[in-house]
Amino acid sequence: MLTPTAVRSASFPRNAVQPHRKAVHTGHPAADIIELMGTVMPFTRNAEIYGENEPADYLYKVISGAVRTYKVLVDGRRQIGAFHLPGDVFGFETGDEHTFSAEAITDCRVAVVKRNAVMAVAARDTEVARQMWEITACELRRVQEHVLLLVKSAQERVATFLLEMAKRAANGAAVELAMSRQDIADYLGLTIETVSRTLSHLEKTAAIEVPTSRRIVLRNQSALNRLNS
Amino acid sequence: MLTPTAVRSASFPRNAVQPHRKAVHTGHPAADIIELMGTVMPFTRNAEIYGENEPADYLYKVISGAVRTYKVLVDGRRQIGAFHLPGDVFGFETGDEHTFSAEAITDCRVAVVKRNAVMAVAARDTEVARQMWEITACELRRVQEHVLLLVKSAQERVATFLLEMAKRAANGAAVELAMSRQDIADYLGLTIETVSRTLSHLEKTAAIEVPTSRRIVLRNQSALNRLNS
């Protein structure tokens, strides 16, 4: 199931990344540092970007496509920790090793930068250090939200998920889902059947429209917000 | 139900806290800064330490007793984000406002320090800044663990909770619980009845012993670990 057609990233950048010192003073949002200092790498659908327990030597930023970070529990179930869309930074670990695995959901391009390089800059430039902290703090808030999501009912979880995706996509009320039902289920702590049934139910109650399985139109956002609890 | 006998912390420290500059260079672990720079305040059982959406002007560290941070959902349910025991830092927010509320579970003493004061030090001292970041990162890992907890079965959640408490108490296989069944339930995303039943079941299967409702002896830690999934 996991990475069925996965292409192991054999071309992982061992070549050092040159920090462009001047870039970090331009006042760009925090995540831009990685893009400015890094190398853009392509990953094919389902390719592993890094694995749990591998050394966390790089930081990543999605340029295009989508990425999932996940953990496989001892009983074989998979819990997806986050979906990363263009602009999102990931692979930002505290210790020396990744605590999650990361895979490309779709073909995608990812900016990669040596953690050392960024840290070296951060050691000298307090503004960069502050931005690194900021990224960690944002991630913390996001995970706290995820905790609140997981104690809701199935309907509420799906509704919250759709609203979240709609907000991030920001192209109005239509969402083009990069991920499969299984991905959604593993993110929401539900089964694919429950996700599917819930979407069908939401469609029947005119809250959404599902022209294709990957495309969802939010018809009645306030109804979803009400479920959002 | 919430804070039934709560004593609003009328004596919240508006008096400025004097930073002792020299303390921060002693190489103590990160959390010590707050203790060194701060003022120790007592809180009575169920007293509110701060509320959601209040300005996050202070950082806190538990000296003695126990603290819960929580959020009340729109449907009235309460989700506890964390239990803080002696040595734990809390109230560490990213924005200007607290995203959770904090209450004393038991009578407790808490070191309090002005956020500004710490931040001012951190701006000059990169080591302090690094420690602040470290605390955020630790919190991030803890919340990520909480996500993994919430997708498990009731048995697994309770078992995991007991093992976590045993590890933190670190007085062997016996746990003295500071919190009520309701607190535990709200932390685990279960009902009190389910928590109670699960504990009874674990006792029947000889995994634990419950001499008093607040005291739990882990008889068969490996059995719990197996449930821990």
Next chain:
DNA sequence: CGTGCAGTTGAGCAAATTCAACGCTTGTGG
């Protein structure tokens, strides 16, 4: 001695999972 609170236990119910079947699309090989 009664009152109130915390915890336990039971019975019935609702929600979500499991197991199974089926439809649709896509890609592959004859």
Next chain:
DNA sequence: CCACAAGCGTTGAATTTGCTCAACTGCACG
């Protein structure tokens, strides 16, 4: 070009899990 297998998604039926409602116990406190 068609046949067919594989993957993904949907739907139905049976089952399980945890929740709701309710009663009851033990204990502390006035």
